[in-house]
Every structure is written in structure tokens, then in C-alpha cells.
Amino acid sequence: MKKSNNISLKNDYAFTQIMKQPKILRGFLSSILYIPPEKIGTIHIKDRHLSKDLLEGKLSILDLYTIVEGTGKINIEMQVLPYTHWDRRSLSYLAKVYTQDLKSGEAYANCVKTIHISILGFNQLADTDYFYSSFHMREDSRHSLYSDQWEIHVIELQKLNSSQVKKEHKKLYQWACFICAEGEEERAMIEKDPYIEEAIRQLELLERDPERMDEYLFRQKNLSDYVTQMEYSREEGLKEGEYTKVIDLVQKKMQRGKTEAEIADALEEDPQTIASICRMIRLYPSSSKEEIYKAWQNKPGTD
Numbered sequence: 152m153k154k155s156n157n158i159s160l161k162n163d164y165a166f167t168q169i170m171k172q173p174k175i176l177r178g179f180l181s182s183i184l185y186i187p188p189e190k191i192g193t194i195h196i197k198d199r200h201l202s203k204d205l206l207e208g209k210l211s212i213l214d215l216y217t218i219v220e221g222t223g224k225i226n227i228e229m230q231v232l233p234y235t236h237w238d239r240r241s242l243s244y245l246a247k248v249y250t251q252d253l254k255s256g257e258a259y260a261n262c263v264k265t266i267h268i269s270i271l272g273f274n275q276l277a278d279t280d281y282f283y284s285s286f287h288m289r290e291d292s293r294h295s296l297y298s299d300q301w302e303i304h305v306i307e308l309q310k311l312n313s314s315q316v317k318k319e320h321k322k323l324y325q326w327a328c329f330i331c332a333e334g335e336e337e338r339a340m341i342e343k344d345p346y347i348e349e350a351i352r353q354l355e356l357l358e359r360d361p362e363r364m365d366e367y368l369f370r371q372k373n374l375s376d377y378v379t380q381m382e383y384s385r386e387e388g389l390k391e392g393e394y395t396k397v398i399d400l401v402q403k404k405m406q407r408g409k410t411e412a413e414i415a416d417a418l419e420e421d422p423q424t425i426a427s428i429c430r431m432i433r434l435y436p437s438s439s440k441e442e443i444y445k446a447w448q449n450k451p452g453t454d
Contacts, residue, residue: 160332161331162370167215173194174349175346178346178349182322182326197216224264229272232273271307276305308331325342398432
């Protein structure tokens, strides 16, 4: 049988395709909620697209949104790349899922417990090197539970080998390693149960499905393109910061009556570059260094 060598569950499409299988999801949720798999109620996979009535009208898309009978609503998100304000994003989604089915005038008793699970490819929590953290609403001093209606679970994949795994998290650790694995060899090293075995079988089925593999590869390309663009933007940001600093110094020296040659010598910069910057400063005498940089970059022949 052909083995799944290359598919990564850190790809959001592959993650959703595999984890939405009820048996697989049952095994994963059991490891994080401390409920035996056979005790977990019927799992209903819901539409991942949430309405635009909250979050400033933004369309919210979850990787996996389920309702588990006897447990509540559970939304699971895989985020590989660093995401600014992930904590606020997850709280916003948690609040949206919690209230979206409550109709106007309906009693709050009808609200259903909501659980958010973040699986992160970056380090979000600076106060621990442990791979798993769970959060509940508790009083600061007495630590009494305010409400059991909200839970947040965070799995940080980069911390898998940072500390000793607690006994109660052994199953969850196996799942985290499985999600993080990048090929057959790495998966072969993971201790498996029937639920992870089923996930591997589904990976093999996905790999043999041309249409789904096209979608998987399309997502992988988008991810690679995004990473490349972010690296380019970071480099351009550094480049802009360096040049605006030079422009600021050139502006100050011009105000003190220094010549282009004197400025180039003092700053140890290319005389032609300094001459070009000086011309832009004369053209835009009241502009900021950032505006001058943009005008200079748009000038024909400027590198």
C-alpha cells in the first residue's frame, strides 16, 4: 500500500479533511477533554463560515466547528504562522460561536458551553515552556470558577520537546506529535492508538485522491507564497528603516549648510545616492523622511 510520505497536518486543508472524521475527532477530543472516547456524545460537524454580524462585519472561518452532544460547541483552529493578537482573535471567535445561536428574546439558559482549541506553530505563551495550557474563568484570589461556559485550550507545537510530559497529557502529546510530524518516518516513531491509526489511514486515502491532493497542494503553495511575501516585506521594512534614517541625517546636515560631498563623506555613503536624496529633499522640502523615501523609491532608476 502506498504510504503518505509528504502530507502535513499543519496544512489547514489536510487538517480539516482528516480531523472532521468522527472517529478521529473523537479520539483527539478525548485526549484534551479527559472524556473516554466511548463516552463522547454524537459529533455534528457544522458549517465553518460564521455570520458577519460580529467581529466588525468580518467573515469568520474556523478550521473545524463541531457540536458534541453532552459537551457543547467546540471550535478548533490550526495556525502555523505567527499571528499578531492571536489571544484576541480566539476570544472573538469564542464569543461569536457562543452567542450566534441565541435568538432575540431567548433566555440565556439556552446558551451552550463553548470550547476553543488553538493548535499553534508558534510560541504564544511566554510564561511557560510546556506544550499545553488550558484556561477557565476563575476568581483571582479564591480561584473559584465564575462559569464553566467558556474554555480555551492551547497546544504550542514548538514546545513539544521543551519539558517532561505530564502523565495526564500523554495521549494529547501523541496527538500533537502526530499533527506536527512531517512524514512517514516521523509518524512511525509515535505511539499510536486506534484513533491515530485511523487518522493515518485517512491520510493515505487523501494522498490517493487527485482532486483533494490538488486542493492540498494549492493550499501549500499559498502558504509558501505568503511566507515568501512576509520575508520580502520584512526585508523591505528593514531597508526602509535604514534609508529613512539616512534621509533624516541628510535633512539635518543640509539645514546646517553642508554640501552633498561633505554629507556623503560624513555619512560614509555613496555620493550618487546622497546627491539623489538631496534632490528629493529640495523637491519636497516640507515632506517627512518617510514620504521622501517613497518618492525617492518611485523615482526612475532608483534601486
